[in-house]
Amino acid sequence: MNMNATLIGQAIAFAIFIAFCMKYVWPPIMQALEERTKKIAEGLAAAERGRHEQELAEKRAQQVIHEAKEQANEIISQAQRRGNDIVDESKESARVEGERILTTAQAEIEQEANRAKDELRGQVSTIALAGAAKILDREIDDKAHTDLLDELVSRI
Amino acid sequence: MASESSITTSGYIKHHLQNLTYGEKQIETSAGTWEATGQYGFATTSAEAAQMGFWAINVDTMLLSIILGTAMMWFFRSVAKTISTGVPSPVQNFAEMIIDFINDTVRGSFNGGKNDLVAPLALTIFVWIFLMNLMDLIPVDILPLAVAQGAALFGADPHHVFFKVVPSTDPNATMGMALVVFALMLYYSFKIKGAGGFLGELAFEPFGKMALPVNLVLETVTLLAKPFSLGLRLFGNMYAGEMVFILIATMYGAGLMLGSVAGLLQIGWAIFHILIITLQAFIFMVLTIVYIDMAHQHH
Numbered sequence: 065m066n067m068n069a070t071l072i073g074q075a076i077a078f079a080i081f082i083a084f085c086m087k088y089v090w091p092p093i094m095q096a097l098e099e100r101t102k103k104i105a106e107g108l109a110a111a112e113r114g115r116h117e118q119e120l121a122e123k124r125a126q127q128v129i130h131e132a133k134e135q136a137n138e139i140i141s142q143a144q145r146r147g148n149d150i151v152d153e154s155k156e157s158a159r160v161e162g163e164r165i166l167t168t169a170q171a172e173i174e175q176e177a178n179r180a181k182d183e184l185r186g187q188v189s190t191i192a193l194a195g196a197a198k199i200l201d202r203e204i205d206d207k208a209h210t211d212l213l214d215e216l217v218s219r220i
Numbered sequence: 221m222a223s224e225s226s227i228t229t230s231g232y233i234k235h236h237l238q239n240l241t242y243g244e245k246q247i248e249t250s251a252g253t254w255e256a257t258g259q260y261g262f263a264t265t266s267a268e269a270a271q272m273g274f275w276a277i278n279v280d281t282m283l284l285s286i287i288l289g290t291a292m293m294w295f296f297r298s299v300a301k302t303i304s305t306g307v308p309s310p311v312q313n314f315a316e317m318i319i320d321f322i323n324d325t326v327r328g329s330f331n332g333g334k335n336d337l338v339a340p341l342a343l344t345i346f347v348w349i350f351l352m353n354l355m356d357l358i359p360v361d362i363l364p365l366a367v368a369q370g371a372a373l374f375g376a377d378p379h380h381v382f383f384k385v386v387p388s389t390d391p392n393a394t395m396g397m398a399l400v401v402f403a404l405m406l407y408y409s410f411k412i413k414g415a416g417g418f419l420g421e422l423a424f425e426p427f428g429k430m431a432l433p434v435n436l437v438l439e440t441v442t443l444l445a446k447p448f449s450l451g452l453r454l455f456g457n458m459y460a461g462e463m464v465f466i467l468i469a470t471m472y473g474a475g476l477m478l479g480s481v482a483g484l485l486q487i488g489w490a491i492f493h494i495l496i497i498t499l500q501a502f503i504f505m506v507l508t509i510v511y512i513d514m515a516h517q518h519h
Contacts, residue, residue, distance in 0.1 A: 066270050067392060068241070070278040074285060074387075074396030081289045081348060082400070086340035089293065092300040093319055094339075099305040 189217050229470050234266060236360060236466050238382040239390055240367075241269035243276025264380035278390055280367075285387040288351040289344075296343075322346060322505075329509045332412070332516025338509060341404070345397070346505040349454065352388040353497035356462055357490050360385070360469045388458040388500075391451065398451030401508050405446065408515035417518070446511050450504060457500050461493050 192213060241263040246254045254271040262279070263269035269276065299315040308316060326339045355363075363385045368378035387393045409418040422439040423432050468489060471482035 066241070066272070066276075067395070068243070068272065068274050068276045068278065070239075070281050070390065070392035071396045071399070073277055073282050074393045075400050077282070077286055077289060078344070078348075078397050078400045081293060081344050082337075082341050084293050085296070085344045086337055089296040089300050090319075090336075090340035090343065093296070093303055093315065094323070096303040096305050097316060097319070097323075103305055 185217050185220065188220070189213050192216075232470060233463075233466055235379075235382065236364065237384070237389075237463075238266045238269060239278035239384045240280040240382045241272060241276050242279045243269075243272035246271040262376075262381070264377070266382075269382075278384070278392060280383050280385070281387045281390040281393050284355065284385065285348075285352055285393055288355075288387070289348050292344075292347045292351060296347075318347065319343065325506065326509055329506060330513045330516075332408075332513050335512075335516075337404070338512055341512075342505045342509055345508055346501050349388060349397075349501040349504050350498060352386065352393070353458055353500060355386045356389075356458065356465065356493060356497060358385060359486075360462070360465050386458055386462050388454055389462045391455045394455040394458075395447075395451035397454075397504075398447040401450060401511060402447035405511050405515045408512055412516050413518060446507075450507055450511075454500050454504050457496060461489075461496055464489055465493075 193210075196209075243260065243263065245257045245259045245261050245263075246268050247257055248254055248267070254268075263272060263276070296315060299312050302309075303312060322343045323339060326342050330338050332338075364383040367383040368381040371381040372378040384390060409421075413421065422443070423436050425435055425439060427435055465486065468482050468486045471478045471485070473479075
């Protein structure tokens with residue numbers, strides 16, 4: 065247990081180890097540790113961001129689905145309305161058409177009837193003339209009596 | 221106990237406590253005084269080692285501490301070279317665990333701003349002292365016997381080859397480290413506070429300018445006590461621990477009964493000693509950090 069030059073030798077060895085550690089050991093390991101810390105922090109931040117984005121996307125997707133549903137409903141109701149309109153329109157036009165056909169037919173009937181009446185009138189006057197001629201059995205002034213008859217006819 | 225029955229217990233203990241010292245060979249004259257021979261070699265007795273004076277070197281202490289220190293630096297350097305920021309390998313993980321622990325301790329105790337030296341210094345101190353202390357757990361006779369038998373192959377008398385396994389039980393080793401720490405303390409004191417600031421601190425505190433001599437004495441003692449307490453605490457603890465191991469080992473020679481008791485005692489003490497080993501390394505490290513931190517603080 066004597067103090068001797070080992071004291072100095074040990075001090076030198078110690079100093080060399082410290083210098084080595086300070087130059088070649090500590091800085092690279094510390095740097096790597098710091099880098100890893102940074103990486104982990106970044107990774108966590110990215111995960112957080114990702115989750116946030118996912119939440120947003122989900123919300124947006126739900127919104128889109130909601131809008132789409134609304135739109136679909138609107139389209140359906142529009143279509144229904146349009147269908148009803150079309151049905152109403154066709155009903156209306158059918159009714160109008162029917163009425164038109166009816167009026168045409170009535171007019172035609174009336175025309176026919178008038179024509180038949182006219183014809184009948186002509187024939188009646190002729191028949192009446194012939195009958196009168198036969199009854200009177202003599203020549204009558206055609207002209208004076210035709211006017212008379214015409215007046216009669218128009219009164220029928 | 222060694223196999224030779226001629227070795228007494230006290231001789232065995234003394235043998236274990238003697239360093240392998242290399243220096244100028246000394247011869248004891250018939251008058252009881254010592255004479256230098258001018259030749260260099262290993263001391264064969266404790267008395268001769270003591271007579272070698274300051275310019276001798278404890279080869280075992282130097283050899284083991286440098287081997288351990290080199291192994292430590294090799295380990296950390298190899299980790300530092302292959303370190304990746306991705307998933308660490310188990311070895312890297314182990315090294316990072318130690319470094320994280322040191323870094324946390326330094327951050328907790330050191331407030332002197334940016335300093336690139338303190339953390340590597342703390343790492344070197346902690347791991348190196350831990351490894352040197354760890355040699356204590358090797359059964360006390362294994363390495364000395366191996367070295368003695370090895371030396372015998374080269375013609376040395378194995379009974380006069382000393383080998384002390386635990387470098388931190390050599391006060392030279394612990395005081396050498398404490399001296400480096402002391403030098404760093406002085407360096408930072410001068411660097412941060414300037415010569416005037418540091419000397420002023422020594423002269424004018426704690427009692428003010430009127431009591432300058434008292435202050436000077438007190439502060440100088442305080443300053444010098446730091447490296448001494450640092451080096452001697454480690455030495456004292458490890459020396460005592462080693463001594464207990466040696467004493468337990470002497471029981472092995474005292475029959476089967478005491479031998480088996482000694483076995484249990486050795487295991488128990490070794491388990492307890494793991495704590496002391498780590499604790500002493502930790503204390504040396506923390507005190508170093510604190511001392512260097514104090515060198516940074518202005519009062």
